[in-house]
Amino acid sequence: MKFKIILFLCINSLLILGGTMENIYFTPDILHESKNIFLLIDPETGIILDSSSGADIYYGYKELIGMNISQINMLDSLEIKKEMQEAKNEKRNYFHFKHKLNNSEVRDVYVSSIPALRNSEIVLLSSIRDVTKELKNEYKIQLLKYFMIIFFFLTSIFLFFLLRKIRISEKQYSDLFKNMTEAFVSYEMAYIKKENRMDYKCTIVNPYYEELTHSSAKDVIGKTIRENLPNLESEIIEKLDKVAKTREAISFKHYIKDRGRYYNYWAFSPSKNKFALIFTDITDQENLKIQLKKEKEI
Numbered sequence: 001m002k003f004k005i006i007l008f009l010c011i012n013s014l015l016i017l018g019g020t021m022e023n024i025y026f027t028p029d030i031l032h033e034s035k036n037i038f039l040l041i042d043p044e045t046g047i048i049l050d051s052s053s054g055a056d057i058y059y060g061y062k063e064l065i066g067m068n069i070s071q072i073n074m075l076d077s078l079e080i081k082k083e084m085q086e087a088k089n090e091k092r093n094y095f096h097f098k099h100k101l102n103n104s105e106v107r108d109v110y111v112s113s114i115p116a117l118r119n120s121e122i123v124l125l126s127s128i129r130d131v132t133k134e135l136k137n138e139y140k141i142q143l144l145k146y147f148m149i150i151f152f153f154l155t156s157i158f159l160f161f162l163l164r165k166i167r168i169s170e171k172q173y174s175d176l177f178k179n180m181t182e183a184f185v186s187y188e189m190a191y192i193k194k195e196n197r198m199d200y201k202c203t204i205v206n207p208y209y210e211e212l213t214h215s216s217a218k219d220v221i222g223k224t225i226r227e228n229l230p231n232l233e234s235e236i237i238e239k240l241d242k243v244a245k246t247r248e249a250i251s252f253k254h255y256i257k258d259r260g261r262y263y264n265y266w267a268f269s270p271s272k273n274k275f276a277l278i279f280t281d282i283t284d285q286e287n288l289k290i291q292l293k294k295e296k297e298i
Helices: 007-014 028-033 053-059 077-088 132-136 138-142 144-162 170-178 207-213 234-246 283-297
Strands: 037-041 048-051 094-100 106-118 121-130 183-192 197-205 250-256 261-268 274-281
Touching: 028 048, 037 053, 037 106, 053 121, 077 106, 077 121, 106 132, 106 144, 144 261, 144 283, 183 207, 183 234, 197 234, 234 250, 234 261, 234 274, 261 283
Parallel strands: none
Antiparallel strands: 037 048, 037 121, 094 106, 106 121, 183 197, 183 274, 250 261, 261 274
16 A cells, blocks of 8 residues: 655655665654654554553543544544545545543544554554634634644654654655655755865755745755855854754744745754755745734734
8 A cells, every 4th residue: 555654754765865765663752752642543443552642631531542532533433434444545634523522622623644554554643733712713714724734744744753664665755755745955064175165065855846946956956055045044054054963853934035935944864964954935824924913903
């Protein structure tokens, strides 16, 4: 079965130029320690196999593991079974449900569910976001699309670490990379002979990067970040240099003045002295926020 695993799973192997494909693993500790709401569910029985600390606190049940999702989801059990099969078979991965907490309160939630491998068995990894208050607020309904984009973007970042045990074939990596809905670019440290110094040179970009930046791969690969982005602030370059050297991932929002665009970035280091950027254009959402703020002030 071809899994529609999130786009970020392709990054590690794609960055190892000239190397072989690497297996990807995740550790249960990452799930358990997360303050976000994550559930690992058996799509055949609906049994909850594992949960994050954030889920335990949110739902308030004494023990989530071992419960059936039908005890939480307000849908009919047959409908729940149908939705789980759709997620498992990748026909649909995003849902709007009503979930019941231990105190009998019913909350509106958005759920992102994707298939994963656990001990050679297909399970569903579900990320839950409470949107009850948002749906009751008219302004937040207008911004719902923006919130969902950010939510799925941040969820995908975390899922990258959770799904490191899943093996994906070379073709699957290639397909995922080509169809990423976020721009991706990687840089690695290199010696600049003409200037007798070290800098970071671009090694790979995906098609969406070319579309978003209106540039071609041949024009940016092999060039330094300063050559590709001459107006980029020194502060940002210093942050990226720190990511490459310490391997500590960061995320930040940045406004590129000469383009008049806002971008949301996630920077991480696949290996020592390398960094990669995944980013999306959030200009429309930022402009909407500014407009709503002005209307509110009026």
